Amino acid sequence: MVTDTIAGPTGTAPARTASRRSRTPTESFTGRRTGPWMTAPFMVLYLLFLIGPLIYGIVMSFFNSSIVHSGLGRFAGVSNYREALTDSAFWQSMWHTVLFTIFTTPPLVILAFVLALLTERIRHGRWFYRFAFFAPYVVPSAAVVLIWLWIYTPAVGLATKWLSAFGITAPNWLGSADWGMISVSLLTIWWTIGFNFILYLAALQEIPREIYDAASVDGASGFATMWRITLPLVGRTTALVIALQIIASLKVFDQIYLLLSGGPNLSTRPALEYVYDVGFTDYRAGYAAAASMIYFLAILLASIVWLIFSRVRVKEEAA
Amino acid sequence: MSAVTLDRAQPAGGVSSRRVGASSRTRFFNALCGTVVVLFALIWLVPLAWALVTSLRPEGEITTNPTSWWTSHWTLSGYRQVIDSSDLLVWYMNSFITSAVSAALSVLTCSMAGFALARTRFKGRRFMLGLLLAGLVIPPQVLIIPMFQEFTALHLTNTYWSLILPTAPNVVAVFVFMTFFRGIPTSLGDAARVDGAGWFRLYRTVYMPLSRPAISAVAILTFVWTWNNFLWPLLVLSSTKTMTIPVGLASVASGYGAHYAEVMASAVLGALPLFAVFVLFQRQIIEGVTSTGLKG
Numbered sequence: 001m002v003t004d005t006i007a008g009p010t011g012t013a014p015a016r017t018a019s020r021r022s023r024t025p026t027e028s029f030t031g032r033r034t035g036p037w038m039t040a041p042f043m044v045l046y047l048l049f050l051i052g053p054l055i056y057g058i059v060m061s062f063f064n065s066s067i068v069h070s071g072l073g074r075f076a077g078v079s080n081y082r083e084a085l086t087d088s089a090f091w092q093s094m095w096h097t098v099l100f101t102i103f104t105t106p107p108l109v110i111l112a113f114v115l116a117l118l119t120e121r122i123r124h125g126r127w128f129y130r131f132a133f134f135a136p137y138v139v140p141s142a143a144v145v146l147i148w149l150w151i152y153t154p155a156v157g158l159a160t161k162w163l164s165a166f167g168i169t170a171p172n173w174l175g176s177a178d179w180g181m182i183s184v185s186l187l188t189i190w191w192t193i194g195f196n197f198i199l200y201l202a203a204l205q206e207i208p209r210e211i212y213d214a215a216s217v218d219g220a221s222g223f224a225t226m227w228r229i230t231l232p233l234v235g236r237t238t239a240l241v242i243a244l245q246i247i248a249s250l251k252v253f254d255q256i257y258l259l260l261s262g263g264p265n266l267s268t269r270p271a272l273e274y275v276y277d278v279g280f281t282d283y284r285a286g287y288a289a290a291a292s293m294i295y296f297l298a299i300l301l302a303s304i305v306w307l308i309f310s311r312v313r314v315k316e317e318a319a
Numbered sequence: 320m321s322a323v324t325l326d327r328a329q330p331a332g333g334v335s336s337r338r339v340g341a342s343s344r345t346r347f348f349n350a351l352c353g354t355v356v357v358l359f360a361l362i363w364l365v366p367l368a369w370a371l372v373t374s375l376r377p378e379g380e381i382t383t384n385p386t387s388w389w390t391s392h393w394t395l396s397g398y399r400q401v402i403d404s405s406d407l408l409v410w411y412m413n414s415f416i417t418s419a420v421s422a423a424l425s426v427l428t429c430s431m432a433g434f435a436l437a438r439t440r441f442k443g444r445r446f447m448l449g450l451l452l453a454g455l456v457i458p459p460q461v462l463i464i465p466m467f468q469e470f471t472a473l474h475l476t477n478t479y480w481s482l483i484l485p486t487a488p489n490v491v492a493v494f495v496f497m498t499f500f501r502g503i504p505t506s507l508g509d510a511a512r513v514d515g516a517g518w519f520r521l522y523r524t525v526y527m528p529l530s531r532p533a534i535s536a537v538a539i540l541t542f543v544w545t546w547n548n549f550l551w552p553l554l555v556l557s558s559t560k561t562m563t564i565p566v567g568l569a570s571v572a573s574g575y576g577a578h579y580a581e582v583m584a585s586a587v588l589g590a591l592p593l594f595a596v597f598v599l600f601q602r603q604i605i606e607g608v609t610s611t612g613l614k615g
Contacts, residue, residue, distance in 0.1 A: 030440040031438065037435075039431070042488070050459070050488040133360065133363055134605070138604075139589075139593065142549065146586040150579060150582060251458050279463070289465060
């Protein structure tokens with residue numbers, strides 16, 4: 001370290017070492033003793049409440065643990081994994097999670113972008129649109145679901161009334177498998193779009209005006225400007241928004257549990273609720289841990305695939 | 320998976336000079352865009368507005384005319400019913416205490432760790448960074464089973480600690496602070512170090528006072544997530560006296576049946592505190608989200 005030679009051996013600067021007392025010269029320049037102490041509070045909590053539970057969960061998934069007894073229980077080998085992988089209910093719940101992700105990600109990305117694009121063109125009162133689109137995001141899931149249960153109520157709910165005003169017979173919002181997933185997706189789009197919206201709005205506001213001016217001088221049409229300038233310039237934001245959205249959608253639990261209880265007939269039950277059910281209703285903690293690990297690997301795989309995909313795209317753009 | 324770019328410059332407002340010399344066609348197009356976005360904004364406000372209106376109408380009128388937007392007998396009886404019949408005020412207090420303590424704990428531990436990782440060099444620092452990066456991809460939701468066993472073994476279920484402790488290991492917040500501290504010129508700290516200040520004092524008197532944006536982003540966002548957390552509190556809170564707003568609301572919702580004014584009053588009351596937080600700190604929340612990409 002270069003700094004060591006500047007500080008010199010302890011003996012050469014008696015006045016300064018006196019004021020520093022116990023710290024060695026290297027310590028005051030690198031903090032090699034204080035550094036670990038400053039990270040300690042975080043690292044202890046991190047190991048206790050994230051890494052620890054992960055390791056314990058992996059261990060537990062090989063045992064017949066129960067949620068109502070302490071300890072691991074009997075060793076089960078890979079039987080928990082074998083059972084989960086062959087359980088059609090587990091795969092159905094995984095599929096519902098994927099389906100929910102497919103239903104929510106495109107609208108939450110595309111609509112957020114379009115709304116941000118439109119809002120960005122508005123000169124006055126932009127705060128109003130930011131408020132309208134972002135406000136639902138801070139409402140707790142339980143309150144959101146209470147409101148939407150009322151909207152989806154058969155015969156008297158707002159969704160039914162409004163559709164019948166246009167002469168459309170309202171579907172059975174929460175009573176059928178197909179519509180259940182659509183209803184919860186609509187709720188989710190309303191609830192969470194604000195997050196993606198403000199990410200896009202910030203990205204759009206960063207595009208220098210001069211680029212647009214230059215394009216219009218060159219006679220570029222609105223469509224060409226949008227396709228060739230705006231979209232590529234918000235590309236990084238799009239990558240971020242899609243990645244965050246897919247991961248958030250794969251972790252769905254609250255709204256499906258509260259709005260539909262995973263029903264009708266478990267037809268919308270997401271993977272996380274499957275884990276919840278086998279763990280806390282059937283008390284099979286070891287098996288639930290194994291199911292969570294498979295679910296975790298699936299999320300991890302999605303993140304890795306996305307990471308590789310976006311790396312490749314960045315390289316192509318650079319080439 | 321989050322981008323940490325806290326140093327992002329503030330966007331300049333206004334696009335006014337962009338469409339100079341707009342032809343009538345582009346003017347028409349602009350008007351069309353304006354109309355569409357106004358329509359969407361109104362649609363977005365309908366559920367909240369309708370919940371508010373319904374909560375203020377008399378129960379009898381809702382039964383006869385459920386979707387009306389008007390009444391000549393505005394009343395707060397729905398709210399009175401909810402507050403009298405449930406432990407809502409206790410849930411408010413529980414939510415507030417746990418969210419505030421979580422926010423404070425996150426800011427304190429994450430900023431100290433971020434400072435040490437950004438400014439000091441110690442053995443195992445690289446390993447620690449790797450360990451934290453790995454933590455970024457672990458969704459806490461997949462750990463509910465072992466976490467529940469852990470908290471049961473520690474006899475911490477139905478306590479504030481069961482809600483506070485799991486929110487502390489927020490890796491993204493550490494990276495937010497680390498990035499922010501790296502952006503502060505070392506020369507500022509050097510002056511203090513010449514005066515013999517230790518690392519703790521450097522952190523407390525130089526770095527933290529300069530980090531208001533990072534502190535408020537982490538504090539407010541942690542507060543909002545802890546408040547809105549549902550799955551984990553649902554698992555560890557079984558007594559109504561320890562419940563938070565989301566779990567409490569879910570537990571009483573079925574009891575109201577078709578009393579829509581009460582249901583909507585409870586939804587409005589559940590949404591109200593964070594709404595106030597949002598209105599008060601709108602700028603910080605939006606800056607926090609856009610500069611950190613933090614998502615709950």
